[in-house]
Amino acid sequence: MKVLAIVCRILLGLVFVFFGGMGLFMHPNLPPRGTALGDFVNIFNQVGWSQAVAAFQVIGGLLVLFGGTVPFGLCILCPITVNILLFHILFHALAPSMIVAPIVVTILEIVLLYAYRGSFAGVWTTKATPTL
Amino acid sequence: MRYVILGTRILEGLVFLIFGLNGLLHFFSMPLPTGDALTWFGIMATHHWMNFVAVVQLVGALLLLVGRFVPLGLTLLAPVIVNILLYHALLWPHGYALAILVLILELFLLAVYWRSFAPVLHPNPEAKTPQL
Numbered sequence: 001m002k003v004l005a006i007v008c009r010i011l012l013g014l015v016f017v018f019f020g021g022m023g024l025f026m027h028p029n030l031p032p033r034g035t036a037l038g039d040f041v042n043i044f045n046q047v048g049w050s051q052a053v054a055a056f057q058v059i060g061g062l063l064v065l066f067g068g069t070v071p072f073g074l075c076i077l078c079p080i081t082v083n084i085l086l087f088h089i090l091f092h093a094l095a096p097s098m099i100v101a102p103i104v105v106t107i108l109e110i111v112l113l114y115a116y117r118g119s120f121a122g123v124w125t126t127k128a129t130p131t132l
Numbered sequence: 133m134r135y136v137i138l139g140t141r142i143l144e145g146l147v148f149l150i151f152g153l154n155g156l157l158h159f160f161s162m163p164l165p166t167g168d169a170l171t172w173f174g175i176m177a178t179h180h181w182m183n184f185v186a187v188v189q190l191v192g193a194l195l196l197l198v199g200r201f202v203p204l205g206l207t208l209l210a211p212v213i214v215n216i217l218l219y220h221a222l223l224w225p226h227g228y229a230l231a232i233l234v235l236i237l238e239l240f241l242l243a244v245y246w247r248s249f250a251p252v253l254h255p256n257p258e259a260k261t262p263q264l
Contacts, residue, residue: 036178039171043172043223046168047168047223049222052218068256070258071254075252079211086181086184090179119251119254120251121251122247122249122250123203123207123252124204127199127200128203128247128248129247130137131244131246132244
């Protein structure tokens with residue numbers, strides 16, 4: 001389990017640092033506007049939303065690569081993974097070959113969430129008492 | 133202080149209950165944006181992305197209102213709030229007041245329930261992880 005967690009961490013971290021860095025620093029080749037998918041990604045890029053997501057991907061990926069901050073990195077990457085997966089499921093008919101990578105990332109994410117479940121135990125408490 | 137915490141929980145729960153239910157049942161119509169924001173919103177609606185967001189909002193709201201699994205409810209609502217804020221910051225600035233209000237409520241509740249979330253930032257997460 002220890003080795004598996006390290007392998008998953010390196011894979012997940014590298015994937016997100018790589019794709020986040022690409023989203024931040026490279027000019028993407030987008031499909032033309034006019035279709036739902038084209039409109040969506042173009043608007044997303046124009047207003048800077050995809051750059052914001054890319055920045056979070058780089059931060060989350062680095063946090064997962066560093067040993068001391070894995071749970072926090074997973075916290076950042078988890079909603080991003082949900083949205084990526086959702087995007088590819090809902091727009092599946094428009095780009096059917098793109099679904100593989102999101103599924104791999106989701107599996108890596110789930111394995112790591114399980115491996116570090118001790119850190120997330122507090123989130124799953126039934127009756128948490130607030131303190132102030 | 134107990135009643136401030138209770139009030140905050142109920143208020144955030146009610147806001148997301150109303151908007152979550154509205155996202156599924158459409159019993160009141162929201163003022164629609166124009167331009168790119170309208171195109172984007174239309175794509176999100178026709179591809180059922182909004183339905184998924186509504187379900188997440190509904191689950192989070194019910195957990196907050198019932199008072200069980202409150203940290204889990206906060207965890208579900210946090211990324212939704214981040215995305216609402218991004219939408220208002222990048223695409224459609226009108227009507228951001230409610231988003232700011234919800235952000236303040238969420239931050240207050242995260243602070244109050246911090247004991248549940250503190251292990252996520254624990255400096256040596258591997259030590260807390262149960263060995264298999």
